[in-house]
Amino acid sequence: MKNNKLLMIMLIMLVAITLVGAVALVVVLKFTGAEEHKEPTIDEVLEASVDIPQITTNLASNDYIRISFKIQTDSKEAKEELEKRDFQVKNIIILELSEKKAEDLQGKEALLKFEEELKVKINEIMQEGEVVKVYIIEPLLQ
Missing domain, CATH: 3.30.479.30 (Band 7 domain)
Structure with a gap:
């Protein structure tokens, strides 16, 4: 029972870390070098x-x-x-x-x-x- 609880906590932490990493990646790409090339006026x-x-x-x-x-x-x-x-x-x-x-x-x-x-x-x-x-x-x- 303790193993299941420990496994569940580790799984939740792993998913949370993955989500935070994905959000951080999107933010970094959006606000740095991934600018769209604008056509001149x-x-x-x-x-x-x-x-x-x-x-x-x-x-x-x-x-x-x-x-x-x-x-x-x-x-x-x-x-x-x-x-x-x-x-x-x-x-x-x-x-x-x-x-x-x-x-x-x-x-x-x-x-x-x-x-x-x-x-x-x-x-x-x-x-x-x-x-x-x-x-x-x-x-x-x-």
């Missing part, structure tokens, strides 16, 4: 974005394109660097477009792929931050 996006004015250039297929971009960076410092590197960015865009044919820039998937290619190329020259997204603003293919 539109104002934050605009503060960290650079406009690339309209560029007109030839394509590999002897067509030409008139296109402009908005490039979103991850910080104001990166934006400032990108503004200083605008001539390099324009050069990258022109070189990349010179390799494209008109059909390479038609359709949603093609434009998204081109945006990603530009993002990768521009990030190669960045030192203070990185490009988060490249947006094609005004494409006119002729």
Whole structure:
């Protein structure tokens, strides 16, 4: 009878310790590093974005394109660097477009792929931050 009582007390203590540990774990995860990644507000996006004015250039297929971009960076410092590197960015865009044919820039998937290619190329020259997204603003293919 004493063994049953002792066993019951040990079992209750074990369950209580387990519950306290579980609650402590949940509290620690909630209030420390398990923060959710918040998307930036539109104002934050605009503060960290650079406009690339309209560029007109030839394509590999002897067509030409008139296109402009908005490039979103991850910080104001990166934006400032990108503004200083605008001539390099324009050069990258022109070189990349010179390799494209008109059909390479038609359709949603093609434009998204081109945006990603530009993002990768521009990030190669960045030192203070990185490009988060490249947006094609005004494409006119002729």
